[in-house]
């Protein structure tokens with residue numbers, strides 16, 4: 171056997187363990203946080219961990235979905251547009267995950283159909299079962315291999331009992347059948363406390379466990395989400411009726427912060443239990459760094475007030491802050507680091523489109539305009555940018571928030587009448603934000619899915635600028651998701667007019683960061699990318715930290 175052969179044999183002989191996470195009773199029970207927290211714990215026990223998300227919808231990725239429908243679209247380093255749970259995994263694991271760790275029903279079918287067209291099934295009949303679950307298994311195993319993971323967590327979206335995720339449960343069943351020792355299943359369930367009864371009820375969880383059994387999958391561990399902690403009596407009841415030892419029923423009451431969850435799980439000895447289920451080497455769970463972060467977040471007494479001006483807030487009668495999840499988390503991590511907590515006010519800029527006083531914005535220590543699309547609420551956003559600029563309120567513009575800062579400056583400072591982004595006004599006399607030629611062709615062909623400028627791109631920073639100081643480096647990499655860019659023809663004029671392009675693509679073709687000089691404004695920065703995707707609890711993002719520092723300074727002054 172050659173050297174390479176020997177190496178391959180060693181790699182293959184390594185046992186990889188898999189833990190599926192499924193949800194019972196209802197959606198929104200917190201499977202994503204449970205999966206992320208399991209990952210934090212296993213990593214803290216010295217295991218190499220990776221996490222996958224499977225979404226049951228037909229969309230090939232999350233990119234074409236309306237944010238108010240789906241929540242935030244989280245962009246991975248290699249450009250895949252995914253579900254916000256991928257963001258939670260990255261934050262809790264403090265790891266960068268590849269697109270191999272995300273799949274949807276649509277993406278799985280797409281590859282099976284492509285393989286069939288390419289005769290890769292050798293002319294045989296290709297069937298929903300087993301070929302779809304086999305494709306899923308292949309993807310899971312490849313992701314585990316690529317991450318060289320000891321434990322691979324696989325969260326199956328949706329709720330057990332619904333039609334959509336049944337083929338993914340089938341994949342879990344088939345994997346377990348092949349290697350019973352190496353595969354486990356966690357059921358994240360919910361125990362309601364109906365107001366009229368005032369007692370925590372276990373029956374829905376019992377039904378969920380049975381429904382799971384009817385798919386041939388048996389829970390090894392039940393994470394019992396509930397408004398309050400579970401008592402021993404209920405643990406035993408679930409144990410008896412759902413066929414798991416009572417120590418395998420983990421109490422998961424509602425928490426103040428999602429970052430408490432790994433610590434709470436560990437109080438229930440979750441690490442030891444999972445170790446036993448997967449026959450892992452028993453180790454101590456070292457959550458010291460995590461616990462220090464949580465302590466820091468609780469210790470804060472001083473508060474900052476930040477206005478977040480967007481438009482994807484309303485779903486019926488409910489306010490959806492999920493759409494801006496990574497932005498909120500990024501602000502929190504940086505604030506905690508500086509000993510502050512942030513109070514966020516959601517400002518729906520559609521309310522300012524047609525005028526109205528903006529004076530109340532003065533009370534904010536900082537204003538953020540996050541990413542967005544389309545025409546709605548844009549005039550309102552431009553008025554908010556203008557107000558922040560003129561009143562020297564720290565401003566951070568993310569993607570659309572950067573583009574609009576350029577439009578506002580062109581219009582109001584440089585007097586370029588009708589300056590606009592062509593996204594809003596295709597015939598703008600001054601298209602300061604324009605579409606790249608390659609993007610124009612894609613849109614003309616109606617090819618919207620997965621075609622934006624996506625994922626990580628390098629950016630070089632200009633000496634002596636706020637951006638360079640914040641990052642403390644000359645070259646950075648940040649994740650993108652947009653079609654439009656600062657029009658290169660306008661760059662010299664905008665620079666002459668006082669705007670500083672402090673970050674550009676290495677070839678200087680694309681403007682990545684714009685800012686105002688410090689003597690003009692204490693902190694006015696717009697970035698064409700989405701720094702929020704790189705902010706982690708254990709590694710706050712330097713640009714958010716710089717923004718929060720500026721907000722702290724304003725707070726101290728006023």
Ligand code: GLN
Pocket residue numbers: 540541542543544568569570571593651652653654655
């Ligand atoms: N709509 C803008 C573009 O596509 C900004 C996108 C964003 O904010 N993510 O360029």
